[in-house]
Amino acid sequence: xxxxxxxxxxxxxxxxxxxxxxxxxxxxxxxxxxxxxxxxxxxxxxxxxxxxxxxxxxxxxxxxxxxxxxxxxxxxxxxxxxxxxxxxxxxxxxxxxxxxxxxxxxxxxxxxxxxxxxxxxxxxxxxxxxxxxxxxxxxxxxxxxxxxxxxxxxxxxxxxxxxxxxxxxxxxxxxxxxxxxxxxxxxxxxxxxxxxxxxxxxxxxxxxxxxxxxxxxxxxxxxxxxxxxxxxxxxxxxxxxxxxxxxxxx
Amino acid sequence: xxxxxxxxxxxxxxxxxxxxxxxxxxxxxxxxxxxxxxxxxxxxxxxxxxxxxxxxxxxxxxxxxxxxxxxxxxxxxxxxxxxxxxxxxxxx
Numbered sequence: 541x542x543x544x545x546x547x548x549x550x551x552x553x554x555x556x557x558x559x560x561x562x563x564x565x566x567x568x569x570x571x572x573x574x575x576x577x578x579x580x581x582x583x584x585x586x587x588x589x590x591x592x593x594x595x596x597x598x599x600x601x602x603x604x605x606x607x608x609x610x611x612x613x614x615x616x617x618x619x620x621x622x623x624x625x626x627x628x629x630x631x632x633x634x635x636x637x638x639x640x641x642x643x644x645x646x647x648x649x650x651x652x653x654x655x656x657x658x659x660x661x662x663x664x665x666x667x668x669x670x671x672x673x674x675x676x677x678x679x680x681x682x683x684x685x686x687x688x689x690x691x692x693x694x695x696x697x698x699x700x701x702x703x704x705x706x707x708x709x710x711x712x713x714x715x716x717x718x719x720x721x722x723x724x725x726x727x728x729x730x731x732x733x734x735x736x737x738x739x740x741x742x743x744x745x746x747x748x749x750x751x752x753x754x755x756x757x758x759x760x761x762x763x764x765x766x767x768x769x770x771x772x773x774x775x776x777x778x779x780x781x782x783x784x785x786x787x788x789x790x
Numbered sequence: 791x792x793x794x795x796x797x798x799x800x801x802x803x804x805x806x807x808x809x810x811x812x813x814x815x816x817x818x819x820x821x822x823x824x825x826x827x828x829x830x831x832x833x834x835x836x837x838x839x840x841x842x843x844x845x846x847x848x849x850x851x852x853x854x855x856x857x858x859x860x861x862x863x864x865x866x867x868x869x870x871x872x873x874x875x876x877x878x879x880x881x882x
Contacts, residue, residue: 574882577881577882578882579882663882664882665882666880666882667880667882668878688882689878689880689881689882690881690882691799691880691881694798694799694800694879696879711849712847712849713856714846714847714878715847715878715880716877716880717847718880719880721880721881723881728881728882756798756799756876758798760803761802765796767796767851767854767874769851769854770854770855770856772855772856
């Protein structure tokens with residue numbers, strides 16, 4: 541049940557989806573991998589939307605060079621664990637939700653346990669090896685993976701529903717070389733808010749998800765494109781899953 | 791025969807995008823993209839290695855379906871094909 545305070549907080553969005561929609565968001569548990577450039581806008585917008593439980597994981601400490609894009613953190617947080625800073629900001633911006641902030645590196649030994657019983661995974665990572673772990677966990681747990689990635693003025697996003705859409709390995713089978721990537725903060729702003737919108741739509745079961753489509757944002761050209769994408773039957777990650785034609789999203 | 795080749799991200803900066811092409815009969819995905827990329831050395835080097843093969847991480851899609859690199863030299867392009875070539879974006 542929504543409290544009076546929650547009704548007032550969410551009044552403007554409940555005009556769109558009512559009590560039922562808001563209750564769905566409140567019951568949802570979202571796992572956000574990363575509290576950096578993408579994790580910042582994703583977590584802030586999911587927090588203010590009223591996603592009931594957010595688990596956010598990061599292993600880093602706030603550095604001054606993060607502050608051009610990682611809008612969860614401020615100058616006063618330099619030297620602080622990103623998880624501590626994230627928990628403070630997210631709890632302050634919405635005290636009516638539950639935040640679990642976990643300071644660790646996601647690896648093959650702990651990914652499944654960290655994700656636990658979350659209903660969806662947001663990929664806000666900065667490298668493909670960890671993204672592939674999230675992809676594997678999403679497939680095993682049959683929960684969606686909301687992928688996003690950025691570089692410079694470019695970004696991409698897609699929503700992966702295991703068994704129904706191509707997984708991350710169907711589209712990107714090989715990781716690109718590691719690099720210190722250039723970035724202007726508005727780019728993860730665009731892609732992170734696209735991911736947050738996808739999460740909200742998924743739980744509301746409303747609209748058209750970015751499924752079977754790779755959304756591509758080119759900030760320099762001021763253009764958004766999409767590339768149609770299909771499952772690869774030979775995919776080592778999801779090729780053995782039976783196509784799921786039933787139900788809408790879940 | 792008319793096909794469209796779309797480069798994205800860094801490849802677009804170097805080579806342009808939505809390039810209509812009129813490949814010769816028998817052209818493969820590999821030969822078509824090579825021919826277009828050869829217009830600009832930096833663009834070519836971003837997509838191909840020294841042996842003229844796609845860099846391992848480059849994604850090539852034909853009408854929405856990813857094409858394995860080992861097949862790109864034998865899959866022939868057909869009229870109306872839309873070919874997308876892009877690098878995975880990795881940052882977060």
